[in-house]
Amino acid sequence: MEHIIGYDLARGLHIIAVIAWISGLLMLPRFYAYVTASQPGGELEAAMLKAARNLRMIILTPSFILAWAFGLFLFATYVSGDWSRPIGEVLAAVPHWFWGKLVLVLGLSGYQGFLSSEGRRLAKGERRHTERYWRLMSEVPFLVAIAAVLLATLEP
Numbered sequence: 001m002e003h004i005i006g007y008d009l010a011r012g013l014h015i016i017a018v019i020a021w022i023s024g025l026l027m028l029p030r031f032y033a034y035v036t037a038s039q040p041g042g043e044l045e046a047a048m049l050k051a052a053r054n055l056r057m058i059i060l061t062p063s064f065i066l067a068w069a070f071g072l073f074l075f076a077t078y079v080s081g082d083w084s085r086p087i088g089e090v091l092a093a094v095p096h097w098f099w100g101k102l103v104l105v106l107g108l109s110g111y112q113g114f115l116s117s118e119g120r121r122l123a124k125g126e127r128r129h130t131e132r133y134w135r136l137m138s139e140v141p142f143l144v145a146i147a148a149v150l151l152a153t154l155e156p
């Protein structure tokens with residue numbers, strides 16, 4: 001059945017959106033580390049808070065939406081197949097790797113929500129975590145991305 005965009009184009013656009021999303025999730029905690037290490041009210045703090053806000057608005061939010069949109073499009077059109085069957089049958093036929101990947105990407109989405117709320121707190125001068133904490137946190141998305149990519153490509 002013909003879909004609005006072909007499978008390979010949708011997969012390509014999905015991967016491009018995912019690269020931007022993960023890059024943003026890797027960079028943002030590092031900006032928070034600089035904010036945390038900076039003089040409260042100083043020039044560096046203002047510059048890093050502005051950079052963090054721009055990163056959230058220009059990269060993270062659009063790529064998050066596009067990664068989900070193309071991912072769900074791929075799921076609804078090519079992975080889950082014929083929706084005229086009973087929903088139980090459709091869901092039972094979904095490969096296990098996809099449920100594992102969905103848990104990981106829901107985790108990444110929750111992590112993005114946490115980063116957004118911490119960004120608003122830092123802008124109000126609330127520094128709840130250390131510089132070291134943010135440097136460590138910036139590694140987390142990469143570890144999750146490794147697992148998500150292997151699930152999506154190996155389809156175990």
Ligand code: HEM
Pocket residue numbers: 011014015018022067068070071072074075076078079105108144145146148149152153154
């Ligand atoms: C945001 C929610 C996401 C959804 C709903 C989703 C869903 C999907 C679906 C349905 C496919 C097609 C699989 C197939 O053709 O058999 C796919 C492909 C892929 N996804 Fe995602 N995905 C999401 C996020 C991610 C993330 C965060 C990563 C990596 C960090 C990722 C990496 C990939 C890769 C590399 C492929 C291509 C696999 C291949 O063609 O071999 N996806 N995704």
